[in-house]
Amino acid sequence: MLEKLCDSLLNAPIVRRGEYYYFIHPIADGVPFLEPDLLEEITDHIVQIADMDVDRIIAIEAMGIPLATALSLKTGIPFSIIRKRSYELDGEILLSQQTGYSKGELYINAIKNGDRVLIVDDVVSTGGTLMALITALKSMGAEVCDTVVVLERGEGVSRMRDMGFEVKTLVRISVDENGVSIED
Ligand SMILES: O=P(O)(O)OC[C@H]1O[C@H](OP(=O)(O)OP(=O)(O)O)[C@H](O)[C@@H]1O
Numbered sequence: 480m481l482e483k484l485c486d487s488l489l490n491a492p493i494v495r496r497g498e499y500y501y502f503i504h505p506i507a508d509g510v511p512f513l514e515p516d517l518l519e520e521i522t523d524h525i526v527q528i529a530d531m532d533v534d535r536i537i538a539i540e541a542m543g544i545p546l547a548t549a550l551s552l553k554t555g556i557p558f559s560i561i562r563k564r565s566y567e568l569d570g571e572i573l574l575s576q577q578t579g580y581s582k583g584e585l586y587i588n589a590i591k592n593g594d595r596v597l598i599v600d601d602v603v604s605t606g607g608t609l610m611a612l613i614t615a616l617k618s619m620g621a622e623v624c625d626t627v628v629v630l631e632r633g634e635g636v637s638r639m640r641d642m643g644f645e646v647k648t649l650v651r652i653s654v655d656e657n658g659v660s661i662e663d
């Protein structure tokens with residue numbers, strides 16, 4: 480299961496970002512290129528495990544976008560992108576994003592009270608991005624029906640679960656200077 484994803488991870492190059500060993504992979508970076516077969520394998524799997532009875536798929540810029548696009552084409556469900564820039568629209572919500580290697584801002588638009596949403600993203604590491612997003616969506620009155628992330632590394636998911644956030648992941652990995660390993 481998820482053979483293409485697992486095989487491709489074993490060849491991912493590693494670069495250092497400060498203290499963080501950053502893996503470079505098609506699904507997490509779009510580099511060197513994303514094969515349609517790999518995207519299909521992943522999104523077919525997501526459709527099987529996720530609650531797809533939602534009004535909207537929510538993708539985090541940038542690398543949630545190919546996932547949401549493929550899922551939207553498969554299911555007919557529209558998607559919204561949580562952007563890294565402001566549109567200054569009424570009701571726009573700003574959240575601060577902190578990952579293991581960067582700090583930034585994310586902007587939520589066009590979510591209204593009662594919307595049923597599915598969040599998709601490529602990687603969860605510290606869990607900082609997802610926890611901030613889920614909290615903000617709930618405060619806007621959205622029902623976060625499911626959260627699915629392709630790759631899990633580090634302690635973010637267990638931290639999220641300890642704090643009452645639910646998240647499904649496809650593959651758990653560890654990363655060091657030698658490369659990516661797949662965990663059971
Ligand atoms: O669990 P965390 O520590 O919060 O890290 C996870 C986030 O980091 C990456 O986003 P990044 O900001 O690098 O954006 P990108 O999608 O543009 O690569 C990834 O796509 C997640 O959104």
Ligand code: HPA
Pocket residue numbers: 500501502503504507508578602603604
């Ligand atoms: O190591 C990583 N690589 C790509 N995307 C990521 N998002 C969080 N960590 C990573």
